[in-house]
Structures are given as C-alpha cells and as structure tokens.
Amino acid sequence: MCSTHYPAQRIWPLYLKFVMLYNIPETAVRVWRRYLKLCPEDTEDYISYLMSIGRLEEAAKRYEWCVNTDSFTSKYGKSKHQLWSELCELISKNPQETSLKNAEAIIRHGLQRYTDQVGMLWNSLAEYYIISALFERARDVYEEGLRSVMTVRDFTQVFDAYAQFEELTLKKRMEEVGIEVDVEEETELELRLARYEDLMQRRPLLLNSVMLRQNPHNVLEWQKRVTLYEGKPKMIVATYMEAVKTIDPKQATGKLFSLWVNFAKFYEENNQIVDARIIFERATEVLYVKVDDLASVWCEWAEMEIRHGNEEEALKLMKRATAPPPQKVAYNDESEPVQRRVYKSLKLWSMYADLEECLGTFKSCKAVYDRIIDLRIATPQIIINYGMFLQENSYFEEAFKAYEKGISLFKWPYVYDIWNTYLTKFLERYKGTKIERARDLFEQCLEKCPPNYARNLFLLYAKMEEEHGLARHAMQVYTVGLLKQFHPRRSCPFTTSTYNMHSRYMVLLKQERFTRRLLMTYLMKVVEKCVCGLLKWSVN
Known part of the structure; x- marks a missing residue:
C-alpha cells in the first residue's frame, strides 16, 4: 500500500503522467525512482515504461528486485514464477541490451527454485547464448537440460527447442554455402547433419533417463533401457550392473527378479555360463519382498542348467534351495528374510518333484512328495500327481495311502478331486474283490459331501x-x-x-x-x- 498522504496520492499520478507524456526519459526515470520509494508496489508499471523506452537493463534489475523481495506482491496478480519467466524471457531475448554480469546465475537460480517447471527456463538460458552467438555454449545448456529435467513435459520442451536449433543452424549453413562446396565445407555440413541425426536417435534413450530420474526403482524402465542398447554388449552389461545396484528391492516397481534373470540369460545367450551362474548366485542373495520372487530365481537357474545338460546340478540346486533353515520360521512372517522362508515355497517343491520324476530315482522322488505333505504345503493336484506317480511304479497301496493323507489335509469342496481320483483308481485296481472296503470308502466320502x-x-x-x-x-x-x-x-x-x-x-x-x-x-x-x-x- 502506498505510504503517501492523500494530497500526494492525487499529485503523483498526474506528475508521472506528465513526465511520461514528453520525450524526457532521463527526467521520467528519476521521477519514477523517487516515486517507488513511497509506492514500491507500482514497480511493474515502472518496468513497463522502461521497456517502452528501451532501458532493458534497468527493467531487468527491477524484475530481479521483484522476484527476490519476499514482501513484494504483484498488483496484477502475477505469481513469482510468472515474474521469473518474464525476467528470463527479457534476458534471453535481449542479451546485449541487458548485459547483466550475472544473467546465467539469475536463470539458474530460477531453475533451482522452480524444479517442476524448468523446461522454459532451460530454453531461455540456451536462447540467451544463441542470440549472443555462443552456439557451443547453447548446445551445452541444452544437453545439461536434457540430463537434468525430471518430467516428460519439460523434456519435450527442451528437446524440441534443441532439435529446432540444430535444424535451423544446419539449414542456414547450407544456404550460406550454396550448391558448389569445397571439401572442408562438405565435411562441416556432414558433421552438422550427423550431429542432428545423433540427437534424434538419442531421443528414446534420453526420455528413458527422464523416467528413471523420476523413479530409479522402476524395473520396467531399466528393461527398456537394456533393449535400447541392443547390439552393444558392453553398454548392456553396464546398464544391468547399474540397475541392480540402484534398485531398492523394497521400493521396486515391477518384478525385480526378472531383471536378475534376464541379466543371467544375457550371459547364457553369449555362452558365458560361468558368468551366468555368478549372476544367479548374487540374485539368490537379494532381499526380495516376496518369497515367490526368490523361488522364481532358483527355478530359472535350475532350468538353465537343464538346458545345458547339467541335470545333476539342477537337482543339487533344488535340494539346496529347499533346505530348511537352522531355526524354524513361519512362511508368512515378513520380519524374516525371504531366504529363510523359501524352503516352504510350493513353486520350488513342485519343480523339485517334477525333476525327481524325470531324472531321479523312485526313492528320492517319493521322499520329495512326502516332504511336501509333511510341510503341509501340498495342493490337491500335488496329491493326485503323487498318487499317479506311485501307481505308475506299481505301488498301488502306497498310492492309496497318499490319497488318504491328502484327504486328511483338505476339506470339502477342495477334497472332491482327490476323492474322485481315489475311488476311481481303487475300483479299477480291485473291482469287486474288496467290496466291503470300497463301501466303507464311499460311505466315508459321502458322509460330509455337499x-x-x-x-x-x-x-x-x-x-x-x-x-x-x-x-x-x-x-x-x-x-x-x-x-x-x-x-x-x-x-x-x-x-x-x-x-x-x-x-x-x-x-x-x-x-x-x-x-x-x-x-x-x-x-x-x-x-x-x-x-x-x-x-x-x-x-x-
């Protein structure tokens, strides 16, 4: 609020109007400076007058005062960011007229202050150097902006301005050279064209970097980055290494175990099995959030060994993965690391049982199924598979005992498939020779059947x-x-x-x-x- 008394409030507007009416800028500036000591809230009107008479350096200094003075409030309702934007635009488009020694520092201060809307500010700083004919410095600013922006919107603003700048400079240089060019000029044009093409080719990778700056724990974006480096083994390895070091398992977005598995598969595809084993070994030590993630790593490791004919090694891995910890822990106890709870993973045991059926002995396979039942992690399908396995090996009574164990573990309706398989196989085996036993089984089954x-x-x-x-x-x-x-x-x-x-x-x-x-x-x-x-x- 203006601190002048009522008579002065009536005189000052008339006085200012009078001095601005005639071409006496020096006098008008002095009058304005004196007036602003009493009414600083009218600084924006003074800035408008300065810009109209071409005194842009003084206008920039007044803008700088407005944005740095916390007590100043725009009479036109402009925010501090709007004032910053106007200041940066003024500096960038008029570098010679403003000639502020700290022009870059002013714009960079805005970059630090308004981190969510920096695209325009980076463009203003680059434009400042372009108009000053400092083109290499402008390129450095654009590159720095692309490496530091945090949103796709800001990235798009900076990249589009950068691409337009390179395109215009190339076009202008081609017009200057004309049709007939010598070797040196042709080399220069090829260099400029290569620079422009390289920028356009780097766009997906630069955009991916923006997404990773937003969330460095995004597994999907790291996978995309690996894909962008296709055909560059060293860069792929470096990306995988950076990803697994950066991602915090507790904050990971997506399936972290898939990143480790793909890393190992990359070495496998390049016939570096020893390195793939090292990666899998490190993957089993990661503190995943879910037990199933660690189980998936063990299963993928075993499958890799099978693909390369190392069946015995795959069985050893399954035995190692399912080994119980020294002290018993609950499967759902999230205070315990997943490495101590994975021995109860049904996914692991299912694969272990399948491997034993195909590669192991009858005794070892039976021990695996018995262990699954003892851990009380079996499903009806596991019980049925166990029974079928025993029957295929002509251990019919053992198969019927396995069905009975499964029946004791489950209630209706989950036990239906076990009962149906049990009774069917029993009748196929004995037909009418054990009719009383069959009747007892049917009565027991139908007693609680819905x-x-x-x-x-x-x-x-x-x-x-x-x-x-x-x-x-x-x-x-x-x-x-x-x-x-x-x-x-x-x-x-x-x-x-x-x-x-x-x-x-x-x-x-x-x-x-x-x-x-x-x-x-x-x-x-x-x-x-x-x-x-x-x-x-x-x-x-």
Missing part, C-alpha cells in the same frame, strides 16, 4: 454295486442319492443333473421286479422330505 458334488460319486457307488455288489444295495444308493439331490423349494423337485440317477433307478425297479411296497417307500420318503423342506422354508 449335495452339489455328490451326484457323480453316488453314480460311481451305485455302478459298483450293480456290477460287483447287490442290486438291493444299488437301489438304496440311488434312493439316498436322489433324496440328497432333492430341492423342495423348486417348482421341479429334481433337477436335470439327477435325471440319469432317477432313470437308472426306474430301470432297476423294472429289471429286478421289486415290490410295489419298495417303490411306495421311496415315494413316501420323497414326499416326507418335500413337506419338511417346505415347512422349514415357510418358518424362515
């Missing part, structure tokens, strides 16, 4: 009774199965899924000529269950 999983099991049970047991037992199985599949709340109490069971039941009635009493017993049970179900539904 209705929506029971149909196939009941059909299998009844088929066994038809082929190897008693028809009356088969009738009882069909009756229980139909009642279990019964839905009293539906308009049709039996669904299409029970049609086969129901039709088979009727065929048996006809073939065996069972009494009317047996049929009525079945129908009475159906009616009874229907009524009970409807009553329960109405109460709820």
Whole structure:
C-alpha cells in the first residue's frame, strides 16, 4: 500500500503522467525512482515504461528486485514464477541490451527454485547464448537440460527447442554455402547433419533417463533401457550392473527378479555360463519382498542348467534351495528374510518333484512328495500327481495311502478331486474283490459331501454295486442319492443333473421286479422330505 498522504496520492499520478507524456526519459526515470520509494508496489508499471523506452537493463534489475523481495506482491496478480519467466524471457531475448554480469546465475537460480517447471527456463538460458552467438555454449545448456529435467513435459520442451536449433543452424549453413562446396565445407555440413541425426536417435534413450530420474526403482524402465542398447554388449552389461545396484528391492516397481534373470540369460545367450551362474548366485542373495520372487530365481537357474545338460546340478540346486533353515520360521512372517522362508515355497517343491520324476530315482522322488505333505504345503493336484506317480511304479497301496493323507489335509469342496481320483483308481485296481472296503470308502466320502458334488460319486457307488455288489444295495444308493439331490423349494423337485440317477433307478425297479411296497417307500420318503423342506422354508 502506498505510504503517501492523500494530497500526494492525487499529485503523483498526474506528475508521472506528465513526465511520461514528453520525450524526457532521463527526467521520467528519476521521477519514477523517487516515486517507488513511497509506492514500491507500482514497480511493474515502472518496468513497463522502461521497456517502452528501451532501458532493458534497468527493467531487468527491477524484475530481479521483484522476484527476490519476499514482501513484494504483484498488483496484477502475477505469481513469482510468472515474474521469473518474464525476467528470463527479457534476458534471453535481449542479451546485449541487458548485459547483466550475472544473467546465467539469475536463470539458474530460477531453475533451482522452480524444479517442476524448468523446461522454459532451460530454453531461455540456451536462447540467451544463441542470440549472443555462443552456439557451443547453447548446445551445452541444452544437453545439461536434457540430463537434468525430471518430467516428460519439460523434456519435450527442451528437446524440441534443441532439435529446432540444430535444424535451423544446419539449414542456414547450407544456404550460406550454396550448391558448389569445397571439401572442408562438405565435411562441416556432414558433421552438422550427423550431429542432428545423433540427437534424434538419442531421443528414446534420453526420455528413458527422464523416467528413471523420476523413479530409479522402476524395473520396467531399466528393461527398456537394456533393449535400447541392443547390439552393444558392453553398454548392456553396464546398464544391468547399474540397475541392480540402484534398485531398492523394497521400493521396486515391477518384478525385480526378472531383471536378475534376464541379466543371467544375457550371459547364457553369449555362452558365458560361468558368468551366468555368478549372476544367479548374487540374485539368490537379494532381499526380495516376496518369497515367490526368490523361488522364481532358483527355478530359472535350475532350468538353465537343464538346458545345458547339467541335470545333476539342477537337482543339487533344488535340494539346496529347499533346505530348511537352522531355526524354524513361519512362511508368512515378513520380519524374516525371504531366504529363510523359501524352503516352504510350493513353486520350488513342485519343480523339485517334477525333476525327481524325470531324472531321479523312485526313492528320492517319493521322499520329495512326502516332504511336501509333511510341510503341509501340498495342493490337491500335488496329491493326485503323487498318487499317479506311485501307481505308475506299481505301488498301488502306497498310492492309496497318499490319497488318504491328502484327504486328511483338505476339506470339502477342495477334497472332491482327490476323492474322485481315489475311488476311481481303487475300483479299477480291485473291482469287486474288496467290496466291503470300497463301501466303507464311499460311505466315508459321502458322509460330509455337499449335495452339489455328490451326484457323480453316488453314480460311481451305485455302478459298483450293480456290477460287483447287490442290486438291493444299488437301489438304496440311488434312493439316498436322489433324496440328497432333492430341492423342495423348486417348482421341479429334481433337477436335470439327477435325471440319469432317477432313470437308472426306474430301470432297476423294472429289471429286478421289486415290490410295489419298495417303490411306495421311496415315494413316501420323497414326499416326507418335500413337506419338511417346505415347512422349514415357510418358518424362515
């Protein structure tokens, strides 16, 4: 707020208007300087007047005062960044007229102060040197800007200005030389053209550097950088080395283990297996966030050994990876490093079991499957694979014991596949020779089986009774199965899924000529269950 009294407030505007009306710039400048001591908030008007009379050095100094004075507030609502931008534009486009000794320092101060909007400032500094005919210095500024900007927007601004500068200088030089050129001039033109082409070719790599400055832990961007160096082995190795040193596993974006694996595969593709093993060894020591990442590294290492015919070495790696730590730790305890928890990785054990089946002995493979079950990390598919492996080697009772172990580990509905495989294989093996044992298994299975999983099991049970047991037992199985599949709340109490069971039941009635009493017993049970179900539904 202007600190003059009311009469002065009326006089000063008229006085300033009067001195600016005539071509007496020296007097006007002195009047303005005296006025600004009382009303510094009108500095922007003074700057506009100075620029209109060509006193750009004085205008630049006043701009510098505005941006460096914290108490100054623009009467036109301009931000400090806008004032910085105007100052930089003034300096860059008028280097001779402003002739500030600290012109570069002023612009660089803005670069440090406004780190999120530096593209325009870098261009202003380069333009300052271009207009001053210091072209090499301008190139250095552009290069420095490309190496330091943090956003794609700023990069685009600087790169486009740099490319335009190189294109214009090349075009201007070609116009100066004309059609007939000597050897020296031709060499110069080729050099300028090569410089321009090199800049355009470097764009993807420079942009990748910007992305990595934003997030140096971005695995995907490091992978892109390796791809950009295709055909340059030394640069690829240097990039991988820099990447694995820079990325913090806890801050990594993407799959860090894939970077290590690709690094090792690069050596493998160049027939440097020893170096690939060294990289894999280092990869197993990284403190990954997830256990599965470390397990993937071990698996990839073993697969590399298999590709090169080192099956025994692959088995040794799996045995080493699955070795338990000295002290027992919980798999989900994230306070423990992944190296101490990886011995419970199902991914590792699954591959270990596959390798033992293909390359190991029966005893060693069986020990692996038993260890998986003891660690309680088996899945239904693992149990089924174990049983099939034992059966292929004619250890049928051992296979049935494996199925029973799996049944004790899982609940319905996850245990369905194990039961289905167990009962099917049992009937294939013994047929009707152990009918009582088979009945016990079916009763144990169906005792807790949900209705929506029971149909196939009941059909299998009844088929066994038809082929190897008693028809009356088969009738009882069909009756229980139909009642279990019964839905009293539906308009049709039996669904299409029970049609086969129901039709088979009727065929048996006809073939065996069972009494009317047996049929009525079945129908009475159906009616009874229907009524009970409807009553329960109405109460709820």
